[in-house]
Amino acid sequence: MDIGLLGGTGIEGKGLALRFAAAGAAVFVGSRSEERAAGAASQYNEILGKPLVTGCSNPDMLARCNLVFLTVPFEHALSAIHGAVGSFRAGQILVDVTVPIAFHRGRPEFIQPDAGSNAELIAQQLPAGIDTVAAFKTIPAHVLADPQTELRCDVFVCGDSQSAREKVMSAAGMIHSLRPVDAGELQMARVLERMTLLAIHLNRRYKQKGARFIVQGI
Amino acid sequence: MDIGLLGGTGIEGKGLALRFAAAGAAVFVGSRSEERAAGAASQYNEILGKPLVTGCSNPDMLARCNLVFLTVPFEHALSAIHGAVGSFRAGQILVDVTVPIAFHRGRPEFIQPDAGSNAELIAQQLPAGIDTVAAFKTIPAHVLADPQTELRCDVFVCGDSQSAREKVMSAAGMIHSLRPVDAGELQMARVLERMTLLAIHLNRRYKQKGARFIVQGI
Numbered sequence: 001m002d003i004g005l006l007g008g009t010g011i012e013g014k015g016l017a018l019r020f021a022a023a024g025a026a027v028f029v030g031s032r033s034e035e036r037a038a039g040a041a042s043q044y045n046e047i048l049g050k051p052l053v054t055g056c057s058n059p060d061m062l063a064r065c066n067l068v069f070l071t072v073p074f075e076h077a078l079s080a081i082h083g084a085v086g087s088f089r090a091g092q093i094l095v096d097v098t099v100p101i102a103f104h105r106g107r108p109e110f111i112q113p114d115a116g117s118n119a120e121l122i123a124q125q126l127p128a129g130i131d132t133v134a135a136f137k138t139i140p141a142h143v144l145a146d147p148q149t150e151l152r153c154d155v156f157v158c159g160d161s162q163s164a165r166e167k168v169m170s171a172a173g174m175i176h177s178l179r180p181v182d183a184g185e186l187q188m189a190r191v192l193e194r195m196t197l198l199a200i201h202l203n204r205r206y207k208q209k210g211a212r213f214i215v216q217g218i
Numbered sequence: 219m220d221i222g223l224l225g226g227t228g229i230e231g232k233g234l235a236l237r238f239a240a241a242g243a244a245v246f247v248g249s250r251s252e253e254r255a256a257g258a259a260s261q262y263n264e265i266l267g268k269p270l271v272t273g274c275s276n277p278d279m280l281a282r283c284n285l286v287f288l289t290v291p292f293e294h295a296l297s298a299i300h301g302a303v304g305s306f307r308a309g310q311i312l313v314d315v316t317v318p319i320a321f322h323r324g325r326p327e328f329i330q331p332d333a334g335s336n337a338e339l340i341a342q343q344l345p346a347g348i349d350t351v352a353a354f355k356t357i358p359a360h361v362l363a364d365p366q367t368e369l370r371c372d373v374f375v376c377g378d379s380q381s382a383r384e385k386v387m388s389a390a391g392m393i394h395s396l397r398p399v400d401a402g403e404l405q406m407a408r409v410l411e412r413m414t415l416l417a418i419h420l421n422r423r424y425k426q427k428g429a430r431f432i433v434q435g436i
Contacts, residue, residue, distance in 0.1 A: 143435070153434045156416070184419050191416045194409040198374070201402045202436050210435030216371045217361070217428035218420050 001025045001171060004065025006058055007032075007072035007080045009040040012097060015144025016069055016136070017044045021052035022147065023174035028054050030061030032083065047147065062087040067095065067171055069136075070122065074098040074111075077118065081125045090129030093164045096122045096189075097136040099196045108200045110193070119158075119189035133159035133168045134189040138196055139178075140203075143210040151178045153212040156192050158183035181215060219243045219389060222283025224276055225250075225290035225298045227258040230315060233362025234287055234354070235262045239270035240365065241392035246272050248279030250301065265365065280305040285313065285389055287354075288340065292316040292329075295336065299343045308347030311382045314340045314407075315354040317414045326418045328411070337376075337407035351377035351386045352407040356414055358421075361428040369396045371430040374410050376401035399433060 003020045005013045008029035017027045021044065029044070031037035037055030044053040062068060062084060072080045077098045088094075100111040100118040115121035123132035135157040136144070143149050155172045157180055159165045169180035183192065195213065202211040221238045223231045226247035235245045239262065247262070249255035255273030262271040280286065280302060290298045295316045306312075318329040318336040333339040341350035353375040354362070361367050373390045375398055377383040387398035401410065413431065420429040 140435075181420065182423050183416060184423060188416060188419065191412040194412055195416075198401060198406060198409045198413075199433070201406065202399065202433060205400050205402060206436040208436045212434050214432040214434050215417075215420060216430050216432050217358075218424040218426045 001174070002028060002065045002067070003171065004028045004030060004061040004068040005071045006030050006061065006068050006084055007070065007076065009036050010071060010073060011145050012141040013040065013071035014044060015141050016071060016097075017053050018047060018147050019144055019175045020171070021048050023176065025171070025174065026054070027052060028056055028061045028065050030056055030058035032058060058084045059087040062089070062092070066092050067167065068092060069095045069097055071097060074100055074118065075102070077122060078125065081122055085125065085127065088127060088130050093131045093133055093167060094122065094126060095133045095135050095168055099137050099193050101197055101200065108197055110197050116187055117189035117193050119186055119193070123186060131159060131161040131164035132186060133157060133164050134186060134192060135168050135172060137189065137192045138199060139212050140199065140210055143212065149210065151175065151212075152214070154179045154181045154214050156181050156183040156188075158186055158188040158192065160186045181218070219392070220246065220283045220285070221389065222246045222248060222279040222286040223289045224248050224279065224286050224302055225288065225294065227254050228289065228291060229363050230359040231258065231289035232262060233359050234289060234315075235271050236265060236365050237362055237393045238389070239266050241394065243389070243392065244272070245270060246274055246279045246283050248274055248276035250276060276302045277305040280307070280310070284310050285385065286310060287313045287315055289315060292318055292336065293320070295340060296343065299340055303343065303345065306345060306348050311349045311351055311385060312340065312344060313351045313353050313386055317355050317411050319415055319418065326415055328415050334405055335407035335411050337404055337411070341404060349377060349379040349382035350404060351375060351382050352404060352410060353386050353390060355407065355410040356417060357430050358417065358428050361430065367428065369393065370432070372397045372399045372432050374399050374401040374406075376404055376406040376410065378404045399436070
């Protein structure tokens with residue numbers, strides 16, 4: 001399986017690249033700068049001990065991968081989508097992992113998107129034929145990016161296309177000790193994005209860094 | 219410890235009465251009807267095998283208990299508070315467990331309260347000196363009400379008064395296999411109330427009834 005990362009040189013991209021590569025996927029780290037992408041890929045491959053990750057421009061990544069994760073920080077999500085929108089092809093799946101939270105005087109605040117959630121806002125920017133799926137929103141990036149940490153949690157996946165959702169769940173299910181959970185339609189991202197606010201709060205309250213969720217009873 | 223239930227004759231009241239009584243608390247089931255309260259208490263005591271629960275009017279319950287759980291269905295929450303507001307005393311803690319979700323054509327929908335969350339709306343109705351805490355919002359009532367089911371989950375507790383929050387956490391921590399988690403200020407109820415929407419969805423998707431949450435990593 002080919003996994004593409006749109007803007008994959010940050011911590012979220014690093015985490016997904018390491019986890020998917022370790023699970024046997026070919027990972028393509030896209031960036032606006034080919035050089036930065038190549039540098040990130042080389043860093044990830046060093047951690048992995050094998051050349052499993054390839055760096056390339058975002059358009060080259062989009063020409064190659066059908067499952068594409070948007071891995072830029074939230075404040076760059078819209079511009080990253082707008083910069084790449086001409087390179088998308090019908091049939092691709094965009095997985096939004098961004099969360100509309102900003103820090104105001106050191107305090108995390110939820111930035112209410114007009115569309116209801118950031119995932120729904122992203123979906124509105126994409127041409128017909130591209131399915132948007134929200135996933136990985138509640139899993140701390142630096143937990144993903146630390147291969148020594150067992151995930152032992154659920155990854156909530158939601159989107160309006162059931163087949164796209166199932167493809168993302170199937171990909172996420174390859175990752176060790178991560179359970180994909182079908183969270184239904186894309187608007188459930190309104191819940192998932194807010195859960196990240198709770199997780200950030202709990203990290204601060206309990207002086208931890210890796211608060212994440214497991215659903216008991218399903 | 220004395221636990222009061224404002225409107226405690228429904229399934230949520232039954233669940234909290236059984237769990238708190240089993241944990242060693244004296245439980246006072248309040249109702250608008252003393253007769254209904256007595257009937258419910260007698261039913262709960264039969265399940266418990268011991269006379270640990272007392273039925274009484276809501277004002278009698280409020281005269282006795284400092285820790286009071288609002289256990290009516292969401293659609294009756296405001297009227298229950300308005301009906302009892304004259305009986306509250308400064309220093310009492312009201313624990314709101316209600317969730318603003320209604321079923322529209324069989325589909326659960328989140329009813330956005332103007333105050334941000336139902337817990338914040340309830341807090342606005344109470345006189346000064348009464349602290350509002352939100353808790354138990356993400357735990358299915360019928361799981362609480364089935365003593366055969368081990369809870370094995372977290373109970374998120376939030377409220378603007380730290381001492382009130384700690385009292386509720388301490389009470390909830392008496393319940394077997396339930397971990398109290400400090401979720402911070404009352405406005406975190408905006409997240410908790412929405413998490414219940416996710417839990418209801420997951421129950422339907424996975425044909426279960428007891429979806430509830432555990433936080434990993436804290």
